[in-house]
Each structure stands twice: as structure tokens, then as C-alpha cells.
Amino acid sequence: MAPPAATIDVEVLPESDTSTFTIPDRLTIQSVAKRRAASGKLIAGVAAPADLDQFKGRTSHRHKPDAKRWDHRLTPETLNRGGSSLKAAAAYLKTPGLISLGGGLPSSEYFPFHEIDVKVPLLGHCAQGEEGSEVLRAGMHDMAEGKSAFDIATAAQYGQGHGAAQFLRWIVEHTEIVHNPPYQDWSCTMTVGSTCAWDFALRMLCQPGDWILSEQYTFPAAVETAAPLGVKVAGVAMDENGMLASSLDHVLTNWDEKVRGGPKPFVLYTVPTGQNPTGSTQPIERRREIYGVCQKHDLYIFEDEPYYFLQMQPYKGPDASPIPPPASHEEFLNSIVPSFLSIDVDGRVMRSDSFSKVIAPGSRVGWITASEQMCDRFRTHADVCTQGPSGFSQLILFKLVDEIWGHSGYLDWLIHMRLEYTRRRNVMMESCERYLPKDIISWVPPMAGMFHWIQVDYTQHPKWIDGSVTMDELEEEIFQTIIRHGTLLMKGSWFCAERTKPRNTMFFRATYAAAKFDQIDEAIFRLGSAIRDSFGLRKQINGTHTNGTNGAHTNTTHTNETRTNGTHTNGTNGTNGVHTNGVRTNGVH
Structure with missing residues (x-):
């Protein structure tokens, strides 16, 4: 992808660097248990509101500034949403001795799911089919019986738009461990996937006739979600490292409302890591430059990051020696490019995370991280629209990543995914x-x-x-x-x-x-x-293409064609560098 014809200077505004001072009580994998113990036992029943400040800890963010307010950017639609008045009554369900005749909740006695069993790999045995697995079991009344903090009776019931508090706690901890947002009032709320999160963000920030910005090549669903809302997309030039900050600044500085037929954009949609479709990844220097341009033009960033943890080992060529995998969780976290969220000193980023690419897309569970103001608006959309993600999905994921794997085991899984990809x-x-x-x-x-x-x-x-x-x-x-x-x-x-x-x-x-x-x-x-x-x-010359047992070519349409660089075999009897069973060695492929 060629850079733009003209290169312009980009003014990168000053930002805080959290590495220059000590952060009190920053959450680490090792300190999760200590923080949970200090917070006390989590008791979260049906449709329980979530206290995210309790999940974040009492001291680790007080020294940070509050996020910028976005009242001047919010649409009438989102400002007029008041959420669900009936769900507001759920806060009273924690009252001791209360007998509820209020909420229209079906009795869990009539849920036809007594137990759910899911077989999952043990830590250190990540691959499917490999020996070393155990069965996750969720029962109907595990909470009442003291077996778990989450059960079928709660998960299968109506819930809050932000998702179950039990699982949301893990999400908040994970976000702090990985990104540690550099402002105080950040928050998280669950989504039913990144596309839905993007739809909500558009409704919160854009009106018909508005323009938004994205990479010149972008995820088609992002454009197709915006189009029915009357929102158009302006492309920003790219190179092999993704979006060019100079092009972003150029587009905004030279925006002509008459030519474009709409006001200057103030929303940037970007996939910074493993970008779909180009596969490009913005290095941290590029992200800082883009963030500086966003500060200059007061842009709000939607950071769509489903591929963030599929950052791979560097590619050094077919004959290079393999690069050792990360030796520790700390090394793994230090090896991935810092997110926009991690450098967001203003609260101008809504980051969308997803389990779709690292666990299963059919789970339809993800989350956003943004300022509390923006998460509050997001929740009001969810409460009267999608509501929370599937309770069954939340329950299964909670049992897996919180009760069985924990934060340490989830990072082991992510390292495994890194090596596989x-x-x-x-x-x-x-x-x-x-x-x-x-x-x-x-x-x-x-x-x-x-x-x-x-x-x-x-x-x-x-x-x-x-x-x-x-x-x-x-x-x-x-x-x-x-x-x-x-x-x-x-x-x-x-x-x-x-x-x-x-x-x-x-x-x-x-x-x-x-x-x-x-x-x-x-x-x-x-x-x-x-x-x-x-x-x-x-045609290709100097080699033979075979695709079957003992070198026989079968089930292909290649006639009178040969391959270069030696013989290709793909069947049994493969030795001495021949490709067999998905394993390559340094020889003939």
C-alpha cells in the first residue's frame, strides 16, 4: 500500500506516560486473590447491579485524572434513553428478608436444565484431543449450596445489560492487568459481540448525514452497519504499518463540508492489530501519533480489537530458526503492542474486546472499556435492546476463565493461540x-x-x-x-x-x-x-506436484503443471523433510 502523495507534519500532543511513576497497588495476576479477599465475598444474585469500583480496587486509580466528558458529542437518541425502569428495582433484591412480588421473573423451578457439563482442557494441555481435560459442571443452585459464585438459576434468568456481575469482575480484572487505563473513571460493560457494540456506538455518537473515519481498507460490516443509519465512511491512507497519522491529519485539516456533504467527522473506527483485511499492525509509535491527531481534532476512537491477542512470533523467513515462545506471562504481556486504551489519558477511546477469535464466535460475548459516562450510555441501549449476552454463554465462560483457568491459565491459553497462529x-x-x-x-x-x-x-x-x-x-x-x-x-x-x-x-x-x-x-x-x-x-518448472499416497496426484485439476523448489508430497510415507501430518521440516515440501 503506497503512502499518500504528500506527507505533512503531525503534532503529537503531550500525554502522560504511566511508566514514569509508581502506580499504587496496580493489579497483577499474583495480586488478584489478595484484592478479591480485601473486597469481601461477592454476592450477586438475579439481575445484580455491578460495583466496578470494587472490582478495580480502592487505591490503584485514585491518583489518575477523570475522563473527558462527551456531552457535546452524544446524540439525542442516547441522551433520551433512560434505560429500563423495571430493572432499576433489581437493586432492592439484596434487601435481607425481602419477599419479591415485583419482577416478572419465571421460577427457576421450571428451568429444564439441572446441570451443564462441559469438557475443557486442563492447564498445559491446550490442544483439542490431547490428554488432560476435566469437566466443568454448573448446577441449578450452586450459589445457594455454596459450590460456586454463579449457577444456572441466576445465569438463565433475566439480567442487567452490563452482564452478570460475577463474570464482569473477571473482565474488569483482566482489562486492568493487560491495559491499566491511565484515567480514573474507566469502566467495562459486556456486549453481544463487537458488531453490536459498534452499532451502539454509532447510535450514541452519530446522526444521519454524519461522516466517520476508518482505514481506507476496512471491515465491510463496519461500513455496512453505518450505512443504514445514514452515516458515511471516509478512508484514511495506509502503509504496511496500518493507518497513517499524516493522512488522518490531512483528511481532517482539509475537510470541506460542501464537497463532502456533511460535517467534519469526530469518530474514528480502527482495527489497530492484525487489521481486517490487510493484516497490518500499528506499532506503538504509530498509535501515539494517531492518538495525538485525535487530540488535536477532538476525535473519539472506537478501537475494535478482536485480533489483539493473535499477535504472533516475528516471521524471519522459511530457513530461519524458530523464535522461542514467551517464557513467562510478563514476557508475553510485554511482547504485545500496547493498546490505544493503555495510552488514553483523555477517556476518548471505546475499546471493544471479544472472545470470538480466541474462544468461540458463537459465544456472542465481548465487552467494551470506556469512561463511566460512555459505559452508562451504552448500558441504557443494551437494557432496552439486546440486554446482556446469553446467560448460558456467560456461565460457561465464567466457569472456564475464572474458576478453572484463572487469569494465569487464560494467558497460557492466549500464548498457545499465539504459537498456533x-x-x-x-x-x-x-x-x-x-x-x-x-x-x-x-x-x-x-x-x-x-x-x-x-x-x-x-x-x-x-x-x-x-x-x-x-x-x-x-x-x-x-x-x-x-x-x-x-x-x-x-x-x-x-x-x-x-x-x-x-x-x-x-x-x-x-x-x-x-x-x-x-x-x-x-x-x-x-x-x-x-x-x-x-x-x-x-507454467512452473523444475519440480513435481503430487498430492496423495506414495506421490500420486489425485483430486486436483492441475494438469501439465509442475512446482518449483523440489517435490511436493502430501500423503503417507513422508520422511526426510517431506510434509506429513501438518509438520514441516527443513527439506522437500
Whole structure:
């Protein structure tokens, strides 16, 4: 991705650096139990309100400033939302001896779920199918029987929009351990996923006719969520490190309301880590520059971070020695790029976290972190809309990450995920090196996430040279050629923030997230063949492509084609560097 034609200076405003002074009683993994003991036993029944200050601790944030107020940015819709008046009565349920004839809560006697059992890996045995697992068991009345702080009778009942207090405590602790927001009145509230969180944020901050900002290539659902609300997206130029602060400043400084047909934007949507679709990751220096621009123009940042913990080991090439994994939790946390939330001295960031990419997308559980003012507004939307996430999902996740794994075990799981995605990324990078025509195709190895962004030099295509096709027509022709060769990538045009704006680059997005290792390799081989076919290049030479037992080629459409860089085998009898069972060695693949 080329940088913008003009580079302008960006004024980065001063910010506090929490590393320059001692933070009293900052939460660590080791001090979680001590803080919980000091806070006393958590008693949270049906639809219990959550005291987040108690979860955060009494001393670790008092020295910090309060967040900036955003009254001047909130929409009439969110200002007029008063939340659920009936749920406000839930605060009285803690009154000793109270007999409730108020809330319309069904009796737990009629919940047809007596127990829920879920088999999960033990610490140190993260992979599915590996020996070493135990069964999580949640009963109907575990709280009353003193077995657990959360049970089916509570989880299956109506709840607060912010989610169950028991699980919210873990979320608040995790957020403080990882990000330690540098202002006092930060808060968390659960979501039913990042897309819903983004929808709520748009309703809170934007009105029809408004513009927002995002990377020039962005998550299509972010644009498609904004469009029905009458909100348009302006793209900000990128390079291999993501959004350019200079381009962001340029767009805002030169905003013309008459040309754009709308006021200057004040909301920035960004995926800073493992960006979808480009796979780019903003280094901390870039994040500080962007934050400075946001301070200068008074932007509010929606930090969408589903891939944050899929930051991988550096890619050093196919022949490089493996880089050792993090040796401790501290080393792991120090190795990941600090978040916008962690440098947010103003409270101008709403960070959206998710379990979708590291646990399961079907759980539909995530959370936002923002100032208490913004979280309060968010909760009023949830209380009369989605309400909280599924109680069953909350209960299962609580049992897993709080009761079984704890914060330490969850970080072990995240380290495991890091190494697994590193292996997947490396397989795709090695296949790209081996099979793609580098005079036509270029790429930057992703540092995080699930996606690989592949640039095509369309100017070398015969039909482009003779002027017989448009950019969109050529992209579609190459896309269909890739399909005919038996693989699927996403067209780059589908990810444009401003789809009507002329493009001068052509990209396709691949993912290494789910396919088996041999399928990743085969798909990239087919991609290379498709590009050569479309561009009229010579076939690959000096090697034999086989895909079956004992070198037999089966179930593919590659005829009269061979592979470079040695023999590819993918079946049994694989030794001496041959790829077998998903394991690569330094030899023939």
C-alpha cells in the first residue's frame, strides 16, 4: 500500500506516560486473590447491579485524572434513553428478608436444565484431543449450596445489560492487568459481540448525514452497519504499518463540508492489530501519533480489537530458526503492542474486546472499556435492546476463565493461540515464497491476526495494457480465474471504505485461520497457477506436484503443471523433510 502523495507534519500532543511513576497497588495476576479477599465475598444474585469500583480496587486509580466528558458529542437518541425502569428495582433484591412480588421473573423451578457439563482442557494441555481435560459442571443452585459464585438459576434468568456481575469482575480484572487505563473513571460493560457494540456506538455518537473515519481498507460490516443509519465512511491512507497519522491529519485539516456533504467527522473506527483485511499492525509509535491527531481534532476512537491477542512470533523467513515462545506471562504481556486504551489519558477511546477469535464466535460475548459516562450510555441501549449476552454463554465462560483457568491459565491459553497462529501464518508465507510469481505478486508478512493481504500488479496484465478492461472488470476476471483453479480469496474492492472512490491498487485477501496446513499449501499453489494463467505467464518448472499416497496426484485439476523448489508430497510415507501430518521440516515440501 503506497503512502499518500504528500506527507505533512503531525503534532503529537503531550500525554502522560504511566511508566514514569509508581502506580499504587496496580493489579497483577499474583495480586488478584489478595484484592478479591480485601473486597469481601461477592454476592450477586438475579439481575445484580455491578460495583466496578470494587472490582478495580480502592487505591490503584485514585491518583489518575477523570475522563473527558462527551456531552457535546452524544446524540439525542442516547441522551433520551433512560434505560429500563423495571430493572432499576433489581437493586432492592439484596434487601435481607425481602419477599419479591415485583419482577416478572419465571421460577427457576421450571428451568429444564439441572446441570451443564462441559469438557475443557486442563492447564498445559491446550490442544483439542490431547490428554488432560476435566469437566466443568454448573448446577441449578450452586450459589445457594455454596459450590460456586454463579449457577444456572441466576445465569438463565433475566439480567442487567452490563452482564452478570460475577463474570464482569473477571473482565474488569483482566482489562486492568493487560491495559491499566491511565484515567480514573474507566469502566467495562459486556456486549453481544463487537458488531453490536459498534452499532451502539454509532447510535450514541452519530446522526444521519454524519461522516466517520476508518482505514481506507476496512471491515465491510463496519461500513455496512453505518450505512443504514445514514452515516458515511471516509478512508484514511495506509502503509504496511496500518493507518497513517499524516493522512488522518490531512483528511481532517482539509475537510470541506460542501464537497463532502456533511460535517467534519469526530469518530474514528480502527482495527489497530492484525487489521481486517490487510493484516497490518500499528506499532506503538504509530498509535501515539494517531492518538495525538485525535487530540488535536477532538476525535473519539472506537478501537475494535478482536485480533489483539493473535499477535504472533516475528516471521524471519522459511530457513530461519524458530523464535522461542514467551517464557513467562510478563514476557508475553510485554511482547504485545500496547493498546490505544493503555495510552488514553483523555477517556476518548471505546475499546471493544471479544472472545470470538480466541474462544468461540458463537459465544456472542465481548465487552467494551470506556469512561463511566460512555459505559452508562451504552448500558441504557443494551437494557432496552439486546440486554446482556446469553446467560448460558456467560456461565460457561465464567466457569472456564475464572474458576478453572484463572487469569494465569487464560494467558497460557492466549500464548498457545499465539504459537498456533504463528505456525499457520508461517505455512502460508512459505507457500507464497514457493509458488507465487513475485514479479506480479507482493506481500508483507502479517504480524497478527488471521489475514494475508496480497497485492497484484495489475498494470502488467495484457488486458490492462491494451485498455480493454476497467479496474473492476479486471479484478473480477482474476477473481473468477482463481475460482476456476479451485480456491477462494476475497476481492480487495469489497473492503474499500469509500467504494465509489477510484482505486490505483489491486489486492486479494487470504486467511490462514481455518484450513488444514496441506490445504493452505495447495490453495496457494492454485493461486499461483491462476495468476500465471490470467497474466499469460509460463507454467512452473523444475519440480513435481503430487498430492496423495506414495506421490500420486489425485483430486486436483492441475494438469501439465509442475512446482518449483523440489517435490511436493502430501500423503503417507513422508520422511526426510517431506510434509506429513501438518509438520514441516527443513527439506522437500
